Amino acid sequence: MPDWHGLPPSHLAYLIRRYTHVGGAVLDLDAHPATIAATAYLRRVPARMVTVATTRACGSCRPPLNAGRAVWRVGPVRVST
Template identity: 80%
Template sequence: MPRPEVPAWHGLSPSHLAYLIRRYTHVGDVVLDLDAHPAAIAASAYLDRVPARLFTGRHGLHVRLLPPAPERRTRHALRRPGPRVDLILATLPKGAQRLTRDDAATAMSTWRPLLRPGGFLLVGLTVPHPQPGEVSLRATVIAAARTAGLFYHQHIPAVLVPLPEHEPRTAPERPDEADDGRRLRDGRHLPAFRDLLVFATTATGEENARA
């Protein structure tokens, strides 16, 4: 698996991220992390995928492949020089602003042309779950992806911390755990998982057979 010193990808360990990349790609496929996160680059290279970065030029967005490390220079890793991407990794929202459906639709419409037919977009949601009466970010992103022509493929709740054996609010409080903040904050559960949403593009029959 990736080296232990590689940082976590938005809460996910490098080994869990590597599992997801391996699940949605094949050897030699192009993987683009929109934040150029070192964990995504390291995991892609380790798995003999081709990491890529996104650049903005005079003619709009373009994808540039990153050269693999010398020990990873295989014929598989170099077999796909084209600009289309097999897997995009993204997080939403960007920054601290609240994400609207129009914002999400704009992002999806920008990313969609970068994917090859049959490629996947994996989106990590980086905000807490909504309060009662609020529209969830998950519903907003799914609707925006469909508007952009992507198909909803899978929802993955990625566990970030070990889960307690019992519901914390039903367990008797011990003096050494009363206010340590390890399980509850203001009577609410601490964030224990991150929502990952996977979307797919249309594919030909041949591409469907290899996906």
């Protein structure tokens, strides 16, 4: 497993475990494989940030009601390789 910005996966998992609870959301901004793996292993819920620009780029999505603010959704994070 690759390091996350110089942080080994074991230290990343420790930080996630220390600052979140089981079932809690872990916001991952760069969809890094180490973060996704540690989140799943620790039984946390991966979350991604969705912004107005991202929402408008999605043809089947409509802009959120609070346009101009960042919103987040809890759910699986898809990693394209």
